[in-house]
Amino acid sequence: xxxxxxxxxxxxxxxxxxxxxxxxxxxxxxxxxxxxxxxxxxxxxxxxxxxxxxxxxxxxxxxxxxxxxxxxxxxxxxxxxxxxxxxxxxxxxxxxxxxxxxxxxxxxxxxxxxxxxxxxxxxxxxxxxxxxxxxxxxxxxxxxxxxxxxxxxxxxxxxxxxxxxxxxxxxxxxxxxxxxxxxxxxxxxxxxxxxxxxxxxxxxxxxxxxxxxxxxxxxxxxxxxxxxxxxxxxxxxxxxxxxxxxxxxxxxxxxxxxxxxxxxxxxxxxxxxxxxxxxxxxxxxxxxxxxxxxxxxxxxxxxxxxxxxxxxxxxxxxxxxxxxxxxxxxxxxxxxxxxxxxxxxxxxxxxxxxxxxxxxxxxxxxx
Ligand code: G3I
Numbered sequence: 001x002x003x004x005x006x007x008x009x010x011x012x013x014x015x016x017x018x019x020x021x022x023x024x025x026x027x028x029x030x031x032x033x034x035x036x037x038x039x040x041x042x043x044x045x046x047x048x049x050x051x052x053x054x055x056x057x058x059x060x061x062x063x064x065x066x067x068x069x070x071x072x073x074x075x076x077x078x079x080x081x082x083x084x085x086x087x088x089x090x091x092x093x094x095x096x097x098x099x100x101x102x103x104x105x106x107x108x109x110x111x112x113x114x115x116x117x118x119x120x121x122x123x124x125x126x127x128x129x130x131x132x133x134x135x136x137x138x139x140x141x142x143x144x145x146x147x148x149x150x151x152x153x154x155x156x157x158x159x160x161x162x163x164x165x166x167x168x169x170x171x172x173x174x175x176x177x178x179x180x181x182x183x184x185x186x187x188x189x190x191x192x193x194x195x196x197x198x199x200x201x202x203x204x205x206x207x208x209x210x211x212x213x214x215x216x217x218x219x220x221x222x223x224x225x226x227x228x229x230x231x232x233x234x235x236x237x238x239x240x241x242x243x244x245x246x247x248x249x250x251x252x253x254x255x256x257x258x259x260x261x262x263x264x265x266x267x268x269x270x271x272x273x274x275x276x277x278x279x280x281x282x283x284x285x286x287x288x289x290x291x292x293x294x295x296x297x298x299x300x301x302x303x304x305x306x307x308x309x310x311x312x313x314x315x316x317x318x319x320x321x322x323x324x325x326x327x328x329x330x331x332x333x334x335x336x337x338x339x340x341x342x343x344x345x346x347x348x349x350x351x352x353x354x355x356x357x358x359x360x361x362x363x364x365x366x367x
Contacts, residue, residue, distance in 0.1 A: 050084035055364030061085030061319035066108035122168035131186035160207035181229030205243035216248030222260035246276035263308030278317035285340035299351035
């Protein structure tokens, strides 16, 4: 398992200075910079987010859209070149893999797994149990509790078995909580009660004992009612020896809200429980149109998330939820907002990209 080995603790003051001093960089600009410094030990190899992350002790990942991966060559090249882990944005969700009851379609997900193998990337599996993106036969079916439990057991077992050995981390349970810390109303909670969570982890572990099993949610970056409820749940699960190994912190931020500057305090409490952590879906949206002030605030948002991870020894992955504004989920869900990713629609880097690079460079030590 990738373990953190960080030589520099990155303080927010340092990173804020870096943000303001930042000039747009790219992989080749970084190479030039390394070349100018020169001298023994300075590599001229192009540095990517993935390669910098490895030196800093963590994977840097992206969510990947199946259609873009198949049809957009520059997109494909960026996924291959820049990142060291990948997550299927939609292709492993229930409605994608089992649109008809009992008939699985693994094609798009298998494509991504093959792509990742070719490019020596690890795969985060997303997601086994969620209230959203369920197929109609499941949403509309009037199943008894016993039937539903068996449907869930079989789905988890079949999916984890299909990908056995290929998935590094599974988001076993996704978005189980409301913001006030109560469990979210869903077909799972309604019919099966809160025990569905422990069951899901046990079934997943049986199917692939080597996969690292995560519970994943949004709005749990800082210390708040939701992250505290999740902390209490995983504390209980660990006491009951339920195989939960990690907490995924999605990291969907917006420049109009204050950034979660207490993220390291929050992540460290999970770390002290012996859990792995990961930033699983980082993006920072903004009211459109974008301007330089909003882009700087966005860079700071990404920086806060990355620093939280770097300051937490067991945080082993930092995944962005897409890397180009071309394919972002944001404008559909939040009309009037957008520009949430680290590259713009022409794949040009935004200040946020530079903040990630420079923060990782600091964390990796000079080389
Ligand atoms: O597949 C259909 C396609 O057949 C149809 O033609 C098209 C027409 O709109 O819709 C396609 O489905 C869309 C799907 O993405 C695949 O592109 C859905 O409408 C759309 O709602 C769906 O959105 C996804 C969303 O989850 C669903 O809740 C986003 O792409 C995806 O980025 C987003 O990801 C979630 C994470 O899984 C969990 N955390 C929050 C995050 C953002 O919402």
